[in-house]
Amino acid sequence: MNSVREWIYTGRHAVAERWHNAPRWTRWAVIGAVIVFFYALPNREFYQWLGPIPTTGSNFGQVLFTISIYVLLAVGLNIVVGFAGLLDLGYFGFFAVGAYTVAVFTSPSSDLKTLWPWLLALPLAIALTMVSGVFLGTPTLRLRGDYLAIVTLGFAEMIRVAATSSEFLKGQRGFNQIPHPPGSYSDGKPIFGVLDPRPYYWLVLTVIILVVIGVRNLNRSRVGRAWISIREDEDAAQLMGVPTFKFKLWAFASGAAIGGLAGALFAGKQNFVSSQNLELLNSIIILAAVILGGSGNIVGAIVGGGLVAYLIERFRGIEFFGVELYEYRFMFFGLILVVMMIFRPQGLIPNRRRAAEFKDRRKEVIVGG
Amino acid sequence: MGETVQKPTVPEQAGAPAVESTSAGREPLLEVDHVTLRFGGVVALNDVDFTLYKGEILGLIGPNGAGKTTCFNAMTGIYQPSEGEIRFRGQRITGKKKHHITKLGMARTFQNIRLFPEMTALENIQVGADAHHKTSVISALFRLPRHRREERDGLEKAERLLDFVGIPHRMHDAARNLSYGEQRRLEIARALATDPVLLCLDEPAAGFNPAEKEELLQLIRKIRDQGITVLLIEHDMRLVMGVTDRIVVLEFGKKIADGLPAEVREDHRVIAAYLGVPDDDVA
Numbered sequence: 001m002n003s004v005r006e007w008i009y010t011g012r013h014a015v016a017e018r019w020h021n022a023p024r025w026t027r028w029a030v031i032g033a034v035i036v037f038f039y040a041l042p043n044r045e046f047y048q049w050l051g052p053i054p055t056t057g058s059n060f061g062q063v064l065f066t067i068s069i070y071v072l073l074a075v076g077l078n079i080v081v082g083f084a085g086l087l088d089l090g091y092f093g094f095f096a097v098g099a100y101t102v103a104v105f106t107s108p109s110s111d112l113k114t115l116w117p118w119l120l121a122l123p124l125a126i127a128l129t130m131v132s133g134v135f136l137g138t139p140t141l142r143l144r145g146d147y148l149a150i151v152t153l154g155f156a157e158m159i160r161v162a163a164t165s166s167e168f169l170k171g172q173r174g175f176n177q178i179p180h181p182p183g184s185y186s187d188g189k190p191i192f193g194v195l196d197p198r199p200y201y202w203l204v205l206t207v208i209i210l211v212v213i214g215v216r217n218l219n220r221s222r223v224g225r226a227w228i229s230i231r232e233d234e235d236a237a238q239l240m241g242v243p244t245f246k247f248k249l250w251a252f253a254s255g256a257a258i259g260g261l262a263g264a265l266f267a268g269k270q271n272f273v274s275s276q277n278l279e280l281l282n283s284i285i286i287l288a289a290v291i292l293g294g295s296g297n298i299v300g301a302i303v304g305g306g307l308v309a310y311l312i313e314r315f316r317g318i319e320f321f322g323v324e325l326y327e328y329r330f331m332f333f334g335l336i337l338v339v340m341m342i343f344r345p346q347g348l349i350p351n352r353r354r355a356a357e358f359k360d361r362r363k364e365v366i367v368g369g
Numbered sequence: 370m371g372e373t374v375q376k377p378t379v380p381e382q383a384g385a386p387a388v389e390s391t392s393a394g395r396e397p398l399l400e401v402d403h404v405t406l407r408f409g410g411v412v413a414l415n416d417v418d419f420t421l422y423k424g425e426i427l428g429l430i431g432p433n434g435a436g437k438t439t440c441f442n443a444m445t446g447i448y449q450p451s452e453g454e455i456r457f458r459g460q461r462i463t464g465k466k467k468h469h470i471t472k473l474g475m476a477r478t479f480q481n482i483r484l485f486p487e488m489t490a491l492e493n494i495q496v497g498a499d500a501h502h503k504t505s506v507i508s509a510l511f512r513l514p515r516h517r518r519e520e521r522d523g524l525e526k527a528e529r530l531l532d533f534v535g536i537p538h539r540m541h542d543a544a545r546n547l548s549y550g551e552q553r554r555l556e557i558a559r560a561l562a563t564d565p566v567l568l569c570l571d572e573p574a575a576g577f578n579p580a581e582k583e584e585l586l587q588l589i590r591k592i593r594d595q596g597i598t599v600l601l602i603e604h605d606m607r608l609v610m611g612v613t614d615r616i617v618v619l620e621f622g623k624k625i626a627d628g629l630p631a632e633v634r635e636d637h638r639v640i641a642a643y644l645g646v647p648d649d650d651v652a
């Protein structure tokens with residue numbers, strides 16, 4: 001078992017090493033190729049050459065859209081959990097706030113009857129999720145550790161209950177006829193229609209790229225350093241002049257804003273939002289994705305989010321001894337997480353620092369035993 | 370550990386004239402004003418009262434458990450005094466947030482090194498340098514020119530300070546991989562990066578051999594020569610006597626002496642407190 005672990009570790013190390021030592025243009029070329037690949041991916045002319053990778057049970061473009069939403073959520077949650085080290089168990093609640101804000105302000109079934117276009121509701125959705133993040137964070141981020149986990153868990157559940165039972169939020173009946181994002185082709189047909197899921201996927205992909213650039217800028221600045229210092233030694237950080245509460249709140253609020261953005265994008269595609277879209281387990285799946293990919297690493301979060309969402313969708317329609325594998329998806333993820341914790345607690349593509357933190361913990365266990 | 374001689378009034382008076390003579394016309398920087406700090410039943414600081422003047426190196430000594438580190442913790446805002454108050458640059462700092470006190474110009478190191486272990490040496494110092502940076506999330510997000518300038522300044526400052534403390538070659542190594550002595554130096558560099566007026570060092574020479582202690586002595590003098598006031602906790606008497614301008618002695622949370630090194634060395638209460646405790650005991 002040890003040798004397997006070593007092999008995986010050194011293997012990863014070699015790749016990382018090579019990546020960091022590669023000349024600049026090579027890295028840009030690789031990144032460019034990856035981006036082009038993902039833009040091309042939903043086209044049948046392209047993916048028909050990819051063998052068993054495209055899903056069989058459902059439309060591949062639709063699947064890619066779902067995956068991209070998960071990736072965006074994982075990138076957002078990674079700021080909170082990976083960078084600042086704050087355990088947020090109700091992250092999906094922010095997704096809900098984003099989706100419902102769009103629904104309430106745009107849908108004709110809403111009591112407000114404002115009938116805003118989607119694009120107008122989008123900034124409001126982001127702002128409201130940020131505000132809800134600040135409201136939630138202000139009392140709890142002053143406390144340590146477990147309180148935050150419990151409060152965020154409660155928050156997501158509260159949102160779900162409100163959505164299910166409040167008359168204003170329409171419960172299972174939900175909101176319909178939510179407008180799509182604007183834009184039309186030269187022949188007058190709308191870009192974001194009902195039949196073709198690909199434009200929505202391309203939109204989210206573009207948003208992901210922009211968000212990743214922003215998050216990377218933050219992470220490489222004093223903001224990222226503040227987050228890591230808080231994660232590593234909060235007291236020492238304060239004594240070195242880091243306003244820890246302020247930066248924890250920023251981590252929480254920016255994570256929330258990205259969650260809200262994902263929710264708004266989802267609502268803009270879906271046309272229909274109801275309490276059935278909200279499941280507590282979704283929070284856990286995104287958290288699992290971040291941990292699986294490698295907490296504290298943006299690429300890790302992307303890979304984790306993508307992989308988890310892809311596997312869930314891949315299970316659809318596949319039967320195994322007469323049962324659909326999709327029904328067992330949560331058990332499967334539990335299993336993956338357990339195996340990961342044994343072989344690779346730092347995640348598939350870990351953050352350099354986090355990897356060392358985990359190695360330390362392993363040593364501690366060995367010493368302690 | 371030593372006898373319990375507790376008649377504090379006499380040595381305090383003995384020390385008082387000396388203080389006046391060395392500090393005449395000097396500006397007080399830090400005033401610890403009759404501070405008492407209790408942990409449940411334990412009185413860690415008992416009516417401790419001393420003043421630190423601008424530009425001096427003040428030694429804070431005393432046997433183990435005397436309350437030296439607690440005094441630092443009260444100064445830097447980790448603990449609030451049960452009674453009394455602390456003033457820094459004329460401002461009352463009791464009750465102020467830790468990062469505010471740092472911004473006011475007080476920086477410290479820790480008896481048990483508390484670097485950010487997985488950050489590089491350079492990044493550790495950059496965190497200190499960020500203390501005075503104005504730009505925050507929004508300007509970092511869009512990499513605005515002002516933000517980039519601050520980042521660049523912080524980086525240059527960090528490199529300078531690594532040089533200053535003598536470990537430029539460890540720039541890109543994670544702090545945890547530095548040797549013990551290098552970590553102590555890095556902690557000093559990180560504290561200096563916050564542009565302190567007062568630098569508080571908690572046993573910076575603990576575990577050092579004589580050669581390393583000598584280097585540290587030079588470093589402390591160099592820091593003072595830059596106009597930074599230094600408050601030094603140290604067990605090694607030779608080091609303390611060699612570098613400090615004045616010494617405050619604590620025992621069981623009480624100040625038992627306060628004066629020039631030569632006077633403190635002759636003080637019978639101090640001798641009693643240290644009796645049987647070897648010079649460089651760093652338990």
Ligand SMILES: Nc1ncnc2c1ncn2[C@@H]1O[C@H](COP(=O)(O)OP(=O)(O)OP(=O)(O)O)[C@@H](O)[C@H]1O
Nearest residue numbers: 408411413431432433434435436437438439440480
């Ligand atoms: N957080 C705390 N809770 C309870 N008691 C404490 C706490 N911190 C310090 N003390 C007590 O206060 C007293 C002074 O401790 P302090 O660490 O200040 O001593 P010190 O002079 O720094 O000693 P040393 O030379 O060993 O570092 C000790 O009796 C210690 O047990």
Ligand SMILES: [Mg+2]
Nearest residue numbers: 437438439480
């Ligand atoms: Mg101490």
